[in-house]
Amino acid sequence: MSSASRFNPGDPVTVKFEDRPGHIRTPWYIRGKTGWVERVHGDFRNPESLAFGRDGLPKKTLYLVAFNPSDVWGQSAGPKDKLLVDIYDHWLESAAEERNGHE
Amino acid sequence: MNEAAKAEHGHDHPKHELSYCAKRIYAIRDLLIEKGVVSEKDIQCQIEYQEARSPANGAKLVARAWVDPDFKTRFIGDPKSACAEMGIDATAINEFVVLENTERVRHMVVCTLCSCYPRPILGRPPDWYKSFNYRRRSVVDPRGVMREFGLNLPDEVEVRVHDSTADIRYLVLPVRPKGTENWSEADLAKLVTRDSMIGVMDPLNAIPE
Numbered sequence: 001m002s003s004a005s006r007f008n009p010g011d012p013v014t015v016k017f018e019d020r021p022g023h024i025r026t027p028w029y030i031r032g033k034t035g036w037v038e039r040v041h042g043d044f045r046n047p048e049s050l051a052f053g054r055d056g057l058p059k060k061t062l063y064l065v066a067f068n069p070s071d072v073w074g075q076s077a078g079p080k081d082k083l084l085v086d087i088y089d090h091w092l093e094s095a096a097e098e099r100n101g102h103e
Numbered sequence: 104m105n106e107a108a109k110a111e112h113g114h115d116h117p118k119h120e121l122s123y124c125a126k127r128i129y130a131i132r133d134l135l136i137e138k139g140v141v142s143e144k145d146i147q148c149q150i151e152y153q154e155a156r157s158p159a160n161g162a163k164l165v166a167r168a169w170v171d172p173d174f175k176t177r178f179i180g181d182p183k184s185a186c187a188e189m190g191i192d193a194t195a196i197n198e199f200v201v202l203e204n205t206e207r208v209r210h211m212v213v214c215t216l217c218s219c220y221p222r223p224i225l226g227r228p229p230d231w232y233k234s235f236n237y238r239r240r241s242v243v244d245p246r247g248v249m250r251e252f253g254l255n256l257p258d259e260v261e262v263r264v265h266d267s268t269a270d271i272r273y274l275v276l277p278v279r280p281k282g283t284e285n286w287s288e289a290d291l292a293k294l295v296t297r298d299s300m301i302g303v304m305d306p307l308n309a310i311p312e
Contacts, residue, residue: 081246
């Protein structure tokens with residue numbers, strides 16, 4: 001689907017902490033949090049552009065990113081529980097240096 | 104019936120007092136028709152299309168996946184073409200992902216940003232799915248939300264909450280209830296509730312006759 005995605009399943013990533021107006025599909029609660037890529041969904045038109053009647057191009061790679069609930073909320077009810085969020089490429093940065101090993 | 108109003112617009116408006124938003128919607132509708140952007144028939148067709156989609160579509164897919172392992176593989180591998188095979192039009196969905204529940208892993212779907220929902224498969228989302236309460240709490244305390252639906256999960260079960268924030272629409276494939284080994288596909292479909300395909304509940308139990 002995605003010929004050359006920036007990240008692959010297993011890669012640790014951090015969601016950018018940005019605060020700007022517009023049709024942002026990155027939930028506030030996950031900004032600044034670190035997880036890992038679970039799946040590469042493929043390339044999709046950018047909703048931040050589509051929402052304003054533009055063409056949404058260039059397409060952005062969409063990732064399924066997994067988080068340990070304890071890394072997001074500071075606690076987790078079930079030890080194996082996961083929180084999974086679909087996040088576009090331009091909202092992610094590599095967390096390879098700050099994190100070694102996951103799951 | 105207000106014949107004057109009907110003659111003016113060619114269709115009836117409700118006779119009771121309308122709210123501000125309802126008045127605005129009717130005004131926009133009338134303008135779109137007047138300017139020829141859409142026809143009254145288009146609107147009626149769209150309403151019928153929206154109403155025709157219901158959790159029965161999802162139940163058909165799940166029941167087939169329970170009785171036919173090959174179909175299940177196709178349903179998980181390429182959900183849209185599996186839908187087409189069953190005569191269900193899922194082309195309106197950008198990307199469709201099926202999440203298979205097992206005894207060890209449970210999925211639950213929410214859209215914390217709005218109300219993203221696999222409408223071609225499940226129809227319109229229930230009001231609670233769109234409520235701030237569900238959207239806020241399902242990502243923080245999914246087990247607590249499930250308990251309120253009557254589902255108590257042991258700690259060793261992995262709960263995976265999917266916040267469907269983008270182009271993907273998720274459907275949960277629940278675990279087939281025990282004691283249904285000899286059931287027909289049609290009877291199985293009756294056990295598949297809407298809420299079990301959102302992931303907050305189990306399908307109905309098999310009640311011995």
